[in-house]
Every structure is written in C-alpha cells, then in structure tokens.
Amino acid sequence: MMKKRDTLDYPLYPVVLLIALLALIPFFFLLILALKSPEGGLSSIRLIPDFNWSNFPSAWKAGSLGKAMINNTIMTGGGIVVLIFLSSMAGYTIARFPSVLNKTIFAILLACMMIPGIINTVPLYTLLIRLRGINTYWAMIFVMATNALPFAVFLYSAFIRSIPISLEESAIIDGCSWFGAFWKITMPLLGPVTSSVVILQGVGMWNNYAQAVFFLQDKAHRNIPLAVSLFFQQYGANWPLMAAAATLGLLPAALMFLFFQRFFISGITTGSIKG
C-alpha cells in the first residue's frame, strides 16, 4: 500500500524523461551553436556539433569575460561578507533582546522586504554620484548587501529563536560577555542558515543586472550579466560567438550549482520553510 503510493508508476517514466529533456535541450542547442565552424554559415548547422572550440577563446577575449568574472567574484564575495556579518549580528540581537529599538528595526526591515531594488535605483544613482560610488566595487557591494538585508535578518532571527538561550546563559555564567557568547557559542551553530543566506542571496548578487546596468558603466568594472548583454549588442551578427559568450557566462554559476547542489537544495528549503 505504502509502496504503491510512493513509487513512480511506469506510465509516468516517459513524462519524467520528457521533462528532463525539455530542461536540457536549450543547453544542448546552445552548445552546438557555440561550437559551429564558420564554413557554410549558420544554415549548414547540424545536430552533431562541429567542435570548433576556437569560438570560446575568441569570445572570452572580445568580451573581456575574464575581467568580468574577477569583478563578479569580488563584488559577490564582498556583498556576501558584509551581508553575513551585519545580518547575523542584527538577527541575533533581534531574536534575543526584544527592545523597542530592535523591534522597530525589525519592523522596518520586514516592511521593506517586499520592495524590489528597482524602486529606489534612480535616487540611489544620484546619491552614488555624490558619494563617488559609480564604477566602484564598494558601492555595488553595499547596495547588493543592503537589498538582501531584510530577508537575511529575517532568516537569522527566526533561526536563532529556535536555538535554546540556555547555551549562551551558561557561557555568561562562566564569565563570557553576551557578545562573546554570540561569537563563540551561537555563531558556530548558524551553519545551516548561513549557507541558506549565501546560496539564496549569492545567486542574486552573482546574477545582478538591474543595479549593475546603472552603477557599473565602465569596462573595467562590468559584471558577467552586463558583459554578456553588451557582447550581444556589439557582436549581434556573429551567432556562434554570441553563443560561446553566453555559455562562458553561465558556466561559473552552473558549475557552482553542480558541485554544491546538495547545499543549494537544502539551503533553499531551510530558507523558504523559515520564511
């Protein structure tokens, strides 16, 4: 009885196969396009790839994709570090000390959780001009960390509430400060929620376009989505080269996901259940 409900009926196997193919086919098509040799033009393309790998180095060089990947790493890494640092501290004090100040901060953050970044991008742009933050790493790092802050604080405070406070109290009896108890006792227990924040917000920061298109205008600071979109505008006639650029652009995120998929799935699950 149990078994019957839980296992997949055989007639459904083709359905699953079809769905898996539907998920994969665009990537396969992209690859045969990226591997197309120039001979015969596009109309001679076949479902068997030409294996003309030279499109990849050409696109890499023409689109300055290496630089874009370094930029992406710096900005996403910086954004995540700032976010984790600030939101774990805020989440802790909000969960443990419900003072008027902390309740107010939490209420403000919760209310702003549903405001997408695009709403204040234009006034933020004029602010960043005055702060000389256009075309800088630090501005993008702070902006992306800020936009991710409400959700991260929410996750941390919910998670910390589920940890018994007695652990910290016994550390304090032993002469530890509250702050020390946070760093030494609570922080090491925050692994699951931290990985959830890193994954949920890291993907968003890595793929950011809506802010990057405003704040990163010079070539030296472009991130990957920006570099790929500009590549498409510049090389709009060379489809194999465009396909190669898009493939290279999606590769870091896809590889990260394939290596750490267990963490991705559980990170999203913890994040959404707590949310």
Add this chain to the structure above:
Amino acid sequence: MLPATSKNRFLHPNTGSWHRYMAVPALVLFSLFFLYPLSRGVWTSFTAWDGFSTPKFIGLANYKAFFQDSRALRDIQNTVLFALGSAPLLNIAGLLLALLLNRTFKARATVRSLLYLPAVISPMIMGSIWYLLLQPRRGLLAILLQQIGYEATSNWMLSGSSAMLVIVLVNVWQYAGMTMIIYLAGLQAIPIEHFEAAELEGASRGNIFRFIVLPQLTPALKINVITNIIGSLAVFDAILALTDGGPGYDTESLSIYIMRMSYGNKTGYSTAVALILFFIILVPVLFSLKFFNAKEKT
C-alpha cells in the same frame, strides 16, 4: 572591585550592554542605501528634475503625466499581463513537478537538480540564450526546422501578445524548478501518518490531495505566490534580453520604462513611476498576505 566608570563597562563583560545594539550597523547601512534614497525618491517624484540641476517642485504633475502617457499605460498593461501569465503558470508547473518528483524513482535527485539548474543562471544570460534559439528566421530553431523542410512562416516578434507569451514561457521554463523545490519541501513536511489514516479510511487520491495535501501546502503556496508576484511585477532582465521591450513598446515593462526615463534625463518623472510600480506590487502582495494568513489560522 573597580569603579563602574563607562570605560570599565566594556572591560567588565557582564555589565556591558552593547550586545543590545548589534542591529545598529545593519540599520545604518540600510538607512543610507535604502531608506534615504527611498525618501529622496518620494520627494523628487513631485519635482521636475533632470538629475543634475536644482529640482523644481511641480506637485502631482509627474503622476498626471504618467496617466496621460499611452506608452506608460501600455507598460502597466504589459507588466500586469506578464505577472498574470507568469505567476499562476509558475505555481501550477512547480506544483505538478513537485507532485511528480515526490515519488521515488531511480534518477530522482538528478532530475530535480536538472530542473533547478536554470534558476541559478542570470535571467539576462538565459534570456539571451533563448533569443539565439527562438529568433524568427535567424534563430537556431527556425534554421533547424527549415532543414527538415518546415518553413516557419509565423513570426512571434510581430505582435506584442505573441512576444509576451514567449517571454512568459521562457520565464516559466527558467523558474519552475525554483517553485518546485519549495513545494517539494512543503510536501515532505506533511506527516506520513496523515496519508496512512486517509488511506485506511479509503480516501481517493483526489480527495487526499484536496483535503490533506493542499491545506498543508499553504506555507509553501504563500512563499511561492508572494515571491512570484513581486518578482514578476518587477520583471526586467528577461524582457530586455528577449525582445528589448519590442515590437515597438509592446512588451516593455514598467521597470524598463523607469530605466529609460531616467536615462532620458527625466529623473523626477522616473521616481514617480517607481512609486506607482511600488503600489502596483503592494496591493496584490497585501491581499495575498491577508488571504494566506487567514488560511493558516483555520
């Protein structure tokens, strides 16, 4: 015993109180890069401003201009249309996939990961890829179809409605795995005893779904519906990559309109549009919050 001077409060750990103010750094950052620009935006929405010179107060003129601009009204329609197509389809597809992949079979974990993969890729890049594949006449699909003797005569880029349909489908393709994962988590949180009891009572599959699965999926449903409403009403990258808002302005969304107006030196006006978009997002979000919170209580 040391005297309790302010200096010693920090030296002596148990009497310090700055652990109570650990949210202040977050508040400072949030105030500078979110609350301050937001309030500036509210103010500039009542001004004529090019972004450089001194803003001139003009009252509600920006808002009036918005509702008299046929392109802007068209963009509201496009944005809402996209959300009305995207949010329900994403949830239906995600729920069906979750129900299917909640069963045990050999390659289950692989199929789940495969379906989630597109969601970690930048919508800008994913949109660009679909552009290469789907472009009428020049796209890979059109070429491959031509080779097997099928001349694709219809052109989805000729009309706004067919172009919008393609954008919606691409978006659903990219993010169905995301809603699926959240529904799967919801399904796995349902205690197995509930199924066993229902099966002992001889309940049909449809009734088990309606009376046991669906009510317990409310938290997952709430997250998915609300994040999809916000995400789809703020849609930006995917449209830029696929159609650039075309043909004409037929698929331009409000967020793209905001960007283009701000590039056109209409900074004051674009902040007014941003606030209008904010209310367009706020209303359905508050409604669904109210709906789901009432549901969760019963």
